[in-house]
Amino acid sequence: MSKRQTSTTSAAGKPSKPRPPPMVPRPSSSILLLSPTNQVLLLHRVQTSTSFASAHVFPGGNLSTYHEGDLIPPPESPLRHVDGPAYRLAAIRETFEESGILLALDSSGRLLEVEDATREKGRKKIHAGKVKFADWVKGLGGTPDVDGLLPFTRWVTPTNMPKRFSTQMYLYMLPLEAKDGVRKEVVVPTPTHDGGLEHTAATFDSISNWLAAAREGRIILFPPQYYLLSVLSEFIKPGEGDYKGQREEVRRFLSKTPTGREGDPTALIPWGEKVMSPTAMFMLSGDGRLVMGIDKPGPELKDSGRGGDKDRVVLVDFTKEGPKRLEVRSREEVLRLRREAEEEEAKGKL
Template sequence: MSTKPVPNMNDEPAPAGSVVLISPTNEVLMLHRVRTASAFPSAHAFAGGKVSEEQDGRVPPPGDPRRHVDSRAYRLCAIRETFEESGVLLAKDRTGQLVDLPEATRKKMRVAVHKEEVKFVDWLKEIGAEPELDALIPFTRWITPPGFPKRFSVQMYLYLLPLDYRGALDPEHDGGLEHTQAELAPPTEWTARALRGDVIMYEPQAYILAVLGQFLTGPGDYAAQRAALSSWLWRMPTGKTDHYTAQIPWADKVFCPVHVGTTASGKEILAMEPAGPELEGQGRGGDHDRVVLVNDWVQSSRHIEVRMRDEVEAEERAAGAAPKSRV
């Protein structure tokens, strides 16, 4: 979600679904978008894409607040797009095991689904499989701020592959249609790369990875890491202040990042609590406790980090820069 928008105030956010896929060793899958992509070129992102009415079903129309709420269409979209973009099929067979397709079949069907030569759910039925809709954990929604040439309302989900998963986990890009690389790495490693500017990342990815990195810390007791994450996901309140967003569960949080100031060192400060104009007055929102700092486009890199708001405020006061920021 670039901080340099192009005015286009009437663009309705397109419904989309995305999966934060977590491997048995608690690594997160990221895809490197092609530099010619119409949205977020050259960025690293989670698997996902726009809801297709033909493939996934309908979402409520613009103006209906239910348009921005988790539903079957969003879930099916997220699973279908994950398969198209990475080859990882989140569907179980009649025995309750995740389907493990031969490589040739997987490649063939990824193309067929992408071209809409077959309907995804119909193909799954043919092979005796069901999409893992109930295994998706809703974890934040992101609405592109107004003023962008393309806007999205993206329902994010976590999917944790079983620790004893023994199927082939060899995600690969889609041949250059939308991505040039698929890679698994610990959340902390992705966060470090984004801070260094080694990869281009935007607010949703940077925020989610920073939060997950509190629990999924790398080699160690993967089960204990997941247990800590699971406990935190359902804990209320979700923040340490009395801000209203602390009373919103992670599954229902909505983020529409907004510029609120600049640090003494010149980094842009983005607040994470607004839900966006489409949801104004509905009591929805994101996270008041954290902000995102962006050093936008330094030598073709976008250095981005997630920080606690009170820490940034303290640093700005120490630097005598409080008047420059509304953080």
């Protein structure tokens, strides 16, 4: 028996088949892309996708041995689950492949402007593995803006899932409009989907609209996307035109500590370094939704001192159509509701 396999015993006392080890998480990265008016870009996944089918997701994807090559840390390396050059380059590459928005800078430090025909031809060649992304950008006189990415949590897929990922999330802020309110500093191309390969739409909208659409069942958001948008909504609100001020608040939020109540070790971890692996806690009585904890970092990072958010939990109803009735709530409040339900149930049995 492999050292990583464990055997169990059935109710009849007979040894059952060894439990296979969990799948090794694949390295991936995604970007929460803010428009010049602080809207967020989401992509609508195709129905046939093997991951997040029909859901709305942030642009991103797996690291590529062809494009990121030797930059990718091996599975046994501690750098596998840490922000680094490979994750940053892959996030920018995938965003370009999936939306057509190129997060690269020219020699003056401004976003590189590319003609539409050149852009679309490059997307196809890069996606097909006919040219390396970094080489293509260099050929246009630009460099991927890896320093413009702000780490905003990492997510490790739970072990009960057939496909697992260690996904580095980033935040990227496209340039604001110029002060005169008319001329823009750069021309930000309208996002477009990838021709139906993986996505059928690429759209900027306000965070509040995305969250409302998910609550009303008009779109599908999975817990990580819903949670991150909910957290960001505390600083970026519709109807408030101080886009620069909102961004400054977000920057302070990502780096500050503590992030929670005193005595909680995860409160000493800034948001840019938090690692979350959703864990089923219990079903909320009378509600029908699963309560998911997001404070643990996953088995690969057990005893590493890393962790996520112990103050919040995510409530979700997993249906055949996808996650429904998502909500981010205080862990303390949900635990109180559970205690009250148990007390009522105990009284009913007397």
